[in-house]
Each structure stands twice: as structure tokens, then as C-alpha cells.
Amino acid sequence: MPVTLRLGPDGATRTGTVSQGLAALAREAVEILGGDDGALLRECSRPECTQVYLDRSRGHRREWCAMKTCGNRVKAAAYRARQHAAQD
Numbered sequence: 001m002p003v004t005l006r007l008g009p010d011g012a013t014r015t016g017t018v019s020q021g022l023a024a025l026a027r028e029a030v031e032i033l034g035g036d037d038g039a040l041l042r043e044c045s046r047p048e049c050t051q052v053y054l055d056r057s058r059g060h061r062r063e064w065c066a067m068k069t070c071g072n073r074v075k076a077a078a079y080r081a082r083q084h085a086a087q088d
């Protein structure tokens with residue numbers, strides 16, 4: 001039995017069980033992840049960051065969830081590390 005949610009004069013009526021509803025949601029999520037967008041799903045390269053994003057950049061070479069935040073932080077850290085190494 002398909003899960004449906006219907007808004008009527010008596011309020012919302014639902015057919016099917018809650019677990020069926022969750023299963024339907026899970027199927028939808030899998031379709032998103034398995035679709036064209038799923039192939040673009042990336043995790044931010046900054047270790048402290050757990051953001052995921054869709055890489056729609058040309059060549060799919062984007063590394064950060066956002067250049068303004070994570071990209072700049074990682075680049076600044078790498079720059080400091082190089083400066084430090086040069087002094088030793």
C-alpha cells in the first residue's frame with residue numbers, strides 16, 4: 001500500500017504506516033544521492049570541516065565547501081607552514 005498524506009476537512013489523513021513513510025523518504029534520499037547530483041557530492045577538504053557540497057565547478061576541482069572560509073583558512077595555514085619551514 002502506498003503511503004499518502006491527504007489534507008481534508010477533517011485534517012490530515014495518512015494511509016500506510018510511519019515506517020513505510022520513512023522508507024519512502026529513504027528511497028527519495030537514495031535517488032538524490034544516486035542521481036546526477038550524487039556524483040557531484042564532495043566533502044570539504046578542511047579536516048575540521050564536515051560540510052558537504054555539490055561540486056558544480058568546471059573540471060570538478062573544487063576542494064572546499066566555501067572558498068571564503070575553509071579555502072582561505074587552509075591556504076593561510078599552508079602559507080604559515082611554509083614560512084616556518086623556511087626559517088628552520
Ligand SMILES: [Zn+2]
Binds near residue numbers: 070
Ligand atoms: Zn569547509
